[in-house]
Amino acid sequence: METLKNAVDFSDFPRIDLVIAGAVAFLFLIFPLFSASSFAMATMIQFFMFSLYGMGWNTIGGYGGQVDLGKAQYVGIGAYTTAVMLLRWDIPFWVSMPVGMGIAVIWSFIIGYPLFRLKGHYFAIATIATSLVLKDLFTVWSFVGAARGLEISPITYPPPDYMRLIFKEDIYYYYLILGFFFLGLLYMNWFRKSRLGFQLRCIKDNEDMARSLGINVHWAKIKTYAIATAFVSMVGSFHVCYIKVIEPVDIMSLDLSILIALMAMLGGAGSLWGPIIGAGVLIPLRSYLKEWLGAAAGLVGIDLIFYALIIMIVSAFEPRGIWGIVEKVRRRKRR
Amino acid sequence: MDLLLGSIAAGIVLGMVIALVALGLTIIFGVMEIVNFAHGEFLMVGMYTGLLTAQATGTDPIFTLPVAAIVGFLLGVICYAGFIKFLIRGPMVAQLLGTFGLMLFLRNLALLIFGSSDRTVHHGILVGKSFDIGMGIILPATKAAAAGLSVIAFLAVWLLMNRTKIGKALTATALNAQAARYMGIPTEKMNALAWGIGGGSVTVAGALIVNFWAVNPFMGLLFTMIAFTVVALGGFGSVPGAFFAGLVVGLIMEIPGFWDFFTYTFDWPWMADVPMTSLKYMWIYVAYFVITVIRPRGLFGWKH
Amino acid sequence: MAFLEVQNLTKTFGGLRANDSISFSLEREELIGLIGPNGAGKTTLFNCICGHHPVTSGRIIFDGQDVTALKAHAMARLGIGRTFQVYAATGDLTVLEKVMVGCFLHTRSRSKARACAEEILGDLKLFDLSDYLVSELPVAAQKRVVMAMALGTQPRLLLLDEVAAGLNTPEIEEIMASIRHVNKDRGVTVILIEHVMEMVMKVSERIIVLDYGAKIAEGPPEVIAKDSKVIKAYLGERYAKEHGTIDHRSSINDQNQIR
Structure with missing residues (x-):
């Protein structure tokens, strides 16, 4: 009961935040009524997916301060589980998604145990290494389509298939991922106030201090890593239903891992x-830069150059991200 | 047996070049404790430099090494002064993502300029020639020359670090930057110098590698990971460690060759079915993971 | 059976014997001072008792249970709390939230943890500072917040590492009152590492002196102050010989002022 109350209780934010959040949520709900192009719709779906990825990353990376650059492997596990189960045994999304989450969590425990003996740079690079190992294995594993990957798009679209999440129009995906988005937000709101959330923030602060307060640091990190994993794997399952084609080089690439971490950081890790802010800035920017500069002007790679410049500027001058700036201004005002 | 000796020889030769690739990373980490994700992209810059200067002058890339070294040195110093200097004030998360941004920037700049296709050196005095060094081992001349020159470059940097005043100042900065500052060492300049030497050594390695390895804008990450593995094995910040670890990693990269040997020797049918060539680089990542978990300080690490 | 019993505790770092066969015991609700010159091994002893360092040899028995091999978090769960000498007040948790982290050790419920933290903050007269970040507070308040954090875990034994360092006299009076209050009214057994002699002499019931990793003296404050070994350790052999035994208020205090 208290859990539920904590999840829906946003009252510790200033009223202005809640008004803005409410207005934005309302806009999200009515957005499909106004969306002029399927491009805008696709961008919004991407935005929701990446917000959720970012929320997952934020548990371990933001609140816990552990720079995890290997989240793509869990996107891959979720996506592949759903795709394989659908193609081979015609198992619907709502079954394969939890199965994928289970597999991802088990894998996260297996590698998390040795992984969290590492700190700092060692940890960050090791997460990349594990992700790349998995990617290489998937590239040669013929059961999951090896390097060519899998494709789940049907030849003719049936009427909206809510069990397998095969829709012709994007609007179905839109409202579905919006639902996930709101649930994810509530979960994160609960998480940051939960015992584990507090313990993690203390661990990020000072590990010895955390130990002296009775926190099993290693175990707390592994648990949180599993939560982040489940989150990411869940969205990965949705991801494949939406984009319909997966290749290991794409869905498990380091670029995806970095993008996930980057968005959370740009918006403000640990808040x-x-x-959401990070994804809200980066995803439309990426889509439109690619559309205008990449495709229209024929300059391949220029979108990512802008993108890289943003990463560099943010990390050099405002590592606490956009939300960090807001908080800084507020603290200054209060004093 | 030839197969085995051939793989060992190939691994060691490759390892010598890889040691030079990793040298820059370990120097930079030793002095400033920052991990440069763009390291593989620096190598890519070196490869393009070697390729283009060789094509423009009509000579072999090996003769244009000084150009690559200068380009790399400037690249390192510019990156430090224009970007890294600001980055190191922030937390580690920001440092990691910041150098990752640098990597994306360089990679896509190369993509914009050169396009995504593979480029190789087609002509030159070494291309296509090879030595037969006995026992059935045939060594391509390009690789042999690259290995030899790598060792020379490696020794030169090692001497610079250990036998000169500048090298001592760099080491002092690495050990304790604050104390070094009180001793009158311009640590800011030393940091820039570390980036210059790091960049210069890796672009030289690039100009050597381009003789036998195709270059494209996306090849940087692989070499970044290779360099990380070498540095993790040798110990972050250790120069001699980087050399020996480079040899080990060179051998790890020849695992498919060893696999062929065992397949041939034992003649078990399932061995031939393993797609070992496609998993070639996976062993690098596995090695990194195992090394850091088992021995985080590496073989020669003096700092953590 | 003593509440805490340390038997022949030895801790070596390489060739350095940071703690050399230290034995002592304390009873429930005692308030003990642990003193010694810099580098005597006081903080190492705390780290060993709390499980932050593995012990090289010797045994630690807490409340009848052998806890020598336990890790730090397990020790906290058993009821041993501690503070750290150097605590960089970073992070984005407010004072209230920091104390809640400790309180979460015994409950999963946020409201219970909050109530517990508010009670402790009220008890230490820190309630008004609840919503500040630790880094925004003056040093004296920070030190008391650190105590409050440790109290959040409901410890039965509290190890305080230099909570008065860097404070002025009225602030020391204030924190002494807090420590006495925690000891007498909350019934927490306290071991106190301190360099500020006027505080440690006033507040402790018994004092243990370490020098070069070994225990050189133990007893009530007034006896310790006259102990020739202790004076030697603090002031050097020559000074002790020339002046004989001296009143602690002048001598040890002076030394402390120089520090």
């Missing part, structure tokens, strides 16, 4: 709104 509730951070990943």
Whole structure:
């Protein structure tokens, strides 16, 4: 009961935040009524997916301060589980998604145990290494389509298939992922106030201090890593239903891992709104830069150059992200 | 047996070049404790430099090494002064993502300029020639020359670090930057110098590698990971460690060759079915993971 | 059976014997001072008792249970709390939230943890500072916040590492009152590492002196102050010989002022 109350209780934010959040949520709900192009719709779906990825990353990376650059492997596990189960045994999404989450969590425990003996740079690079190992294995594993990957798009579209999540129009995906988005937000709101959330923030602060307060640091990190994993794997399952084609080089690439971490960081790691703000800035920017500069002007790679410049500027001058700036201004005002 | 000796020889030769690739990373980490994700992209810059200067002058890339070294040195110093200097004030998360941004920037700049296709050196005095060094081992001349020159470059940097005043100042900065500052060492300049030497050594390695390895804008990450593995094995910040670890990693990269040997020797049918060539680079990542978990300080690490 | 019993505790770092066969015991609700010159091994002893360092040899028995091999977090769960000498007040948790982290050790419920933290903050007269970040507070308040954090875990034994360092006299009076209050009214057994002699002499019931990793003296404050070994350790052999035994208020205090 208290859990539920904590999840829906946003009252510790200033009223202005809640008004803005409410207005934005309302806009999200009515957005499909106004969306002029399927491009805008696709961008919004991407935005929701990446917000959720970012929220998952934010548990371990933001609240826990552990720079995890290997989240793509869990996107891959979720996506592949759903695709394989659908193609081979015609198992619907709502079954394969939890199965994928289970597999991802088990894998996260297996590698998390040795992984969290590492700190700092060693940890960050090791997460990349594990992700790349898995990618290489998937590239040669013929059961999951090896390097060519899998494709689940049907030849003719049936009427909206809510069990397998095969829709012709994007609007179905839109409202579905919007639902996930709101649930994810509530979960994160609960998480940051939960015992584990507090313990993680203390661990990020000072590990010895955390130990002296009775926190099993290693175990707390592994648990949180599993939560982040489940989150990411869940969205990965949705991801494949939406894009319909997966290749290991794409869905498990380091670029995806970095993008996930980057969005949370740009918005403000370790804050509730951070990943959403980050995704809200980066995803439309990426889509439109690619559309205008990449495709229209024929300059391949220029979108990512802008993107890289943003990463560099943010990390050099405002590592606490957009939300960090907001908080800084507020603290200054209060004093 | 030839197969085995051939793989060992190939691994060691490759390892010598890889040691030079990793040298820059370990120097930079030793002095400033920052991990440069763009390291593989620096190598890519070196490869393009070697390729283009060789094509423009009509000579072999090996003769244009000084150009690559200068380009790399400037690249390192510019990156430090224009970007890294600001980055190191922030937390580690920001440092990691910041150098990752640098990597994306360089990679896509190369993509914009050169396009995504593979480029190789087609002509030159070494291309296509090879030595037969006995026992059935045939060594391509390009690789042999690259290995030899790598060792020379490696020794030169090692001497610079250990036998000169500048090298001592760099080491002092690495050990304790604050104390070094009180001793009158311009640590800011030393940091820039570390980036210059790091960049210069890796672009030289690039100009050597381009003789036998195709270059494209996306090849940087692989070499970044290779360099990380070498540095993790040798110990972050250790120069001699980087050399020996480079040899080990060179051998790890020849695992498919060893696999062929065992397949041939034992003649078990399932061995031939393993797609070992496609998993070639996976062993690098596995090695990194195992090394850091088992021995985080590496073989020669003096700092953590 | 003593509440805490340390038997022949030895801790070596390489060739350095940071703690050399230290034995002592304390009873429930005692308030003990642990003193010694810099580098005597006081903080190492705390780290060993709390499980932050593995012990090289010797045994630690807490409340009848052998806890020698336990890790730090397990020790906290058993009821041993501690503070750290150097605590960089970073992070984005407010004072209230920091104390809640400790309180979460015994409950999963946020409201219970909050109530517990508010009670402790009220008890230490820190309630008004609840919503500040630790880094925004003056040093004296920070030190008391650190105590409050440790109290959040409901410890039965509290190890305080230099909570008065860097404070002025009225602030020391204040924190002494807090420590006495925690000891007498909350019934927490306290071991106190301190360099500020006027505080440690006033507040402790018994004092243990370490020098070069070994225990050189133990007893009530007034006896310790006259102990020739202790004076030697603090002031050097020559000074002790020339002046004989001296009143602690002048001598040890002076030394402390120089520090």
